[in-house]
Amino acid sequence: MTSRSYQEVEFGEDLPEVEVDVSLSNVTRFCHATGMLAGRFMNHEEAREEGLPQAIVPGIMSQGLLVSLVHRWAPGCGIRKIDTVFRAPVLVDSAPRCCGVVTDKDDDSRTVELDLTIVNEQGETRVLGTATVVL
Amino acid sequence: MILDLHNHSIKSDDGRAKVENYCQWIRKRGLPIDGFVLTEHRQFDAESDYRGLEDRTGLLILKGSEVETDYGHVLVFGVNSDMLAAFDFGRVDLSLERVLREVSRCGGVAVPCHPGRPRVGMCAHVEQRGAVEGVEIVETLNGGSRGRENQVAASLAERMGYRGVGGSDAHIVSHIGRCATRFEREIASIEDLVGALRAGGYEAVQWE
Amino acid sequence: MGITAEELKSRYGGMVFDSVQVEATLESMLEFARACGETDPRYTDAGHPDLQAPVNFAAKYHGARMLPDDFPEFDRRMMIDAGKAVEWIAPIRPGDELTANSHLHDIYEKTGRSGSMLFLVHRMEFSNARGELTSRVDWRLIIRGGLA
Numbered sequence: 028m029t030s031r032s033y034q035e036v037e038f039g040e041d042l043p044e045v046e047v048d049v050s051l052s053n054v055t056r057f058c059h060a061t062g063m064l065a066g067r068f069m070n071h072e073e074a075r076e077e078g079l080p081q082a083i084v085p086g087i088m089s090q091g092l093l094v095s096l097v098h099r100w101a102p103g104c105g106i107r108k109i110d111t112v113f114r115a116p117v118l119v120d121s122a123p124r125c126c127g128v129v130t131d132k133d134d135d136s137r138t139v140e141l142d143l144t145i146v147n148e149q150g151e152t153r154v155l156g157t158a159t160v161v162l
Numbered sequence: 163m164i165l166d167l168h169n170h171s172i173k174s175d176d177g178r179a180k181v182e183n184y185c186q187w188i189r190k191r192g193l194p195i196d197g198f199v200l201t202e203h204r205q206f207d208a209e210s211d212y213r214g215l216e217d218r219t220g221l222l223i224l225k226g227s228e229v230e231t232d233y234g235h236v237l238v239f240g241v242n243s244d245m246l247a248a249f250d251f252g253r254v255d256l257s258l259e260r261v262l263r264e265v266s267r268c269g270g271v272a273v274p275c276h277p278g279r280p281r282v283g284m285c286a287h288v289e290q291r292g293a294v295e296g297v298e299i300v301e302t303l304n305g306g307s308r309g310r311e312n313q314v315a316a317s318l319a320e321r322m323g324y325r326g327v328g329g330s331d332a333h334i335v336s337h338i339g340r341c342a343t344r345f346e347r348e349i350a351s352i353e354d355l356v357g358a359l360r361a362g363g364y365e366a367v368q369w370e
Numbered sequence: 371m372g373i374t375a376e377e378l379k380s381r382y383g384g385m386v387f388d389s390v391q392v393e394a395t396l397e398s399m400l401e402f403a404r405a406c407g408e409t410d411p412r413y414t415d416a417g418h419p420d421l422q423a424p425v426n427f428a429a430k431y432h433g434a435r436m437l438p439d440d441f442p443e444f445d446r447r448m449m450i451d452a453g454k455a456v457e458w459i460a461p462i463r464p465g466d467e468l469t470a471n472s473h474l475h476d477i478y479e480k481t482g483r484s485g486s487m488l489f490l491v492h493r494m495e496f497s498n499a500r501g502e503l504t505s506r507v508d509w510r511l512i513i514r515g516g517l518a
Contacts, residue, residue, distance in 0.1 A: 039190035045407065053405055060401030061430040086454060090426045091406030098410040106425045110455035112176060112333075115308060130335035131183050140183075142336040151308045155334055156453075157178045175489075176452075254487065 031101040033137045033162040042100040042127035042141070047092045049084050054119050057088045071119070082119035089117055089154045093143040096125040097158060104160050107138065111156035123147050130157075137161060163349050164367065165222065166198040166342040168237055168275060168301065168329025173210070174203040179335040181212060185219040193339035194369070197222025199239065199329070199355070204229060204252045206241045224352045227251055228275065233258035233287040233294060237301065237329070240270030240356040258284070262296035271359045273327060275301040278314030285318050293322060299359060302326030303366040305340030306333075327359070328366030341368045373442055373517065375479035375488060382441065388433035388472040396464035399423040402430070422461035428496045428505035429456050433472045436492070442517045444488075452489075452510035460504045468496045468504065475508060479516060488513040 055069045063085050066073030074082040090111045097106055117123055124146050131140035138161050145154040169184065170177035181200065188195060198221070200207065205227060212223040226239045229251050236258065238245070245268035249256060258274070265272040277284035277300050284300065302316045303326070319326045328341035346363035349355050358364060396416060403413035403424045411418045462468065475493035492509040 038186055047407055056401060057405035060398050060405060063430065086451065087426065087429045088406060090429065090454065090456070091402065091408075091424055094425045095403075095407045095409065098408060098413075102410050103412070106458055108455065108457045109426055110178065110453065112453035113451060114306075128336045130187065131180065140335075142178075142334040144334075144336075149309075152306070152337075155337075157334060 030103055031162055033132075033139070036129055036132070036139055036162060038129055038132055040129045042096060042129075045096050045099060045125045047123060047125055047145075049117060049119055049121060049123060051082065051119050054082070054084055054088065057091075058085065061085070061087065063087070068119070079116065080118065083116035084119055086111070086113045086154075089113065089145055090156070092125050092145065093127070093154070093156060093158070096127055096143065097141065097160060100127065101160065101162060104162055106158055106160050108159040109143070109156060110158070111143070111154055113154055115151070115153045117145055117147070117153045121147060123153065163345045163347065164195045164342050165224075165345065165349060165355070166195050166330050166332075166339055167226075167239075167273075167327050168201050168228070168304065169198050169332045169338055170202060170228075171200055173200070173205070173207050174333070176203070177333050179332060179338070181210070181223065182215060183335045184332070184338045185215055185221050185223075187335050188221060188339055189219060191339070195339050195342050197224065197349075198338060199224045199226050201226045201228040201237050201329075204254065206246060206251055222350065224355060226352075229256055229261060230254035230282075231256040231258040231261055233274065234277065234279070234281070234283045235275050236261055237273040237275045238265055238270055239273070239359060240265070240268070240352055242268055242270070244268040245270055258294050259296065262294065266296070269356065271299065271356050273299045273301055273359070275329065276304040276307060276311060276315070276331065277301065277318055278307065278311035279304075283311070283315070285314050288318070297322070297324060299325045299327060301329055301366075303328035303341040303368050305330035305337060325362060325364070326366045327364065328368060339369070341366065343367065375477050378442075379474075379477040382438050382474045383477060384473055384475070385438070386471045386473045387438035388435045390431075390433050390470050392431050392468050392470060394423050394427065394462045394464065394466045394468060399427055399462070399464060402427055420461075422463055425458050426456040427462055428468070428470070428494070429454055429507050431470055431494065431496075433470060433494065437474075444513055444517045445515065448514040450512040450514060452512050454510070455508040457506040457508075459506065460498070460502050462496070462498070462504050466504075467499045470494050470496050488516045
């Protein structure tokens with residue numbers, strides 16, 4: 028049961044933006060849940076030793092943040108596919124925003140296509156992707 | 163006349179946008195552009211015919227390419243069969259000097275894009291190995307730029323006397339129309355675009 | 371590069387080179403979802419009748435080997451992660467024993483300044499104990515400089 032019907036969703040509709048928690052403690056929690064225990068995700072110093080400005084958010088977590096954005100917009104919807112490209116690292120302890128917008132509707136399959144992005148405080152797109160969602 | 167000179171559709175391996183959806187997005191959002199150019203990576207899409215879509219949407223849809231050279235990526239406008247025979251668009255080790263020469267000889271215009279970007283932009287290569295003869299135009303506003311990349315590009319253009327254009331470098335629907343080029347003259351075809359780029363009388367523009 | 375992408379594709383394309391069993395635990399799926407800010411109770415409420423793993427949960431798993439054992443050597447530091455696509459086919463439930471089979475779905479190359487760039491699409495397909503396909507994870511990789 029979805030809270031949004033296919034009919035009421037419009038091409039070009041924005042998903043409400045979400046400021047996401049990429050604090051060191053929350054990213055560390057994700058790393059322990061997934062077994063992704065590399066220092067570059069959980070320790071700023073170790074990340075710097077690898078040439079990064081500070082610790083970075085795992086790509087899978089960035090993808091998960093975008094999945095959550097879609098569910099906030101349409102609780103109960105079915106995400107059939109999510110495809111992300113990691114253009115630049117999302118930094119741990121920064122304040123990124125997850126954004127999305129409806130970019131296509133397919134009446135036959137009753138699916139919508141979404142553009143999804145993670146944008147940093149400077150407005151730069153760090154992660155971009157698309158999702159196919161059944162409503 | 164405002165055209166977005168740099169965009170990718172699903173024809174590019176990293177493009178995720180259908181051309182119809184670009185048009186729909188431009189109209190739905192009321193973006194102040196009159197058309198756009200599809201510049202697919204390392205190829206020229208000769209097959210696709212967008213005339214019907216142009217008629218339905220009132221937008222000008224032109225086709226170019228984005229090729230890869232020893233000085234970074236380069237937009238190519240005015241692609242024709244002579245040009246396709248002159249060099250292999252699919253390679254990523256083309257010589258910029260040769261691309262500039264052959265594109266010009268075949269009646270087109272070559273524009274190094276996102277020159278301020280590390281590795282794939284021209285500026286760092288110019289610093290290391292010097293400028294290349296034949297560059298007249300660079301992309302000074304690119305919608306995918308991060309940090310100071312666009313400022314670096316604009317500084318290079320000012321220092322070298324290059325003219326500047328703008329393009330979104332969109333790979334997803336909602337990124338089209340972030341940057342574009344405002345022309346003084348009307349453009350209705352790729353030949354018009356090539357002529358206008360050569361003649362001057364345009365500026366790169368950007369919207370928040 | 372001594373071997374072309376075409377040869378690599380004919381040798382390895384579609385061949386399952388790795389198969390591992392993994393268990394999707396309740397705790398790991400709930401923690402994954404909560405850390406990602408999930409609000410849909412299907413992913414966060416242990417008592418929900420439709421409780422299931424996050425849509426991209428399968429992307430966290432790695433096989434025992436990343437490439438076929440006899441895949442030509444290359445410098446792993448030259449590998450770039452070019453993105454990940456996850457296809458959801460059926461729900462993964464708490465306690466599901468999943469079989470993850472890996473194969474190279476696509477292989478192609480581009481000639482570059484520093485030799486070749488080799489593009490790989492690494493695909494993992496996950497099935498549950500009933501043999502139902504649950505997820506397909508495509509990982510796009512670029513090897514700068516190609517193979518040694």
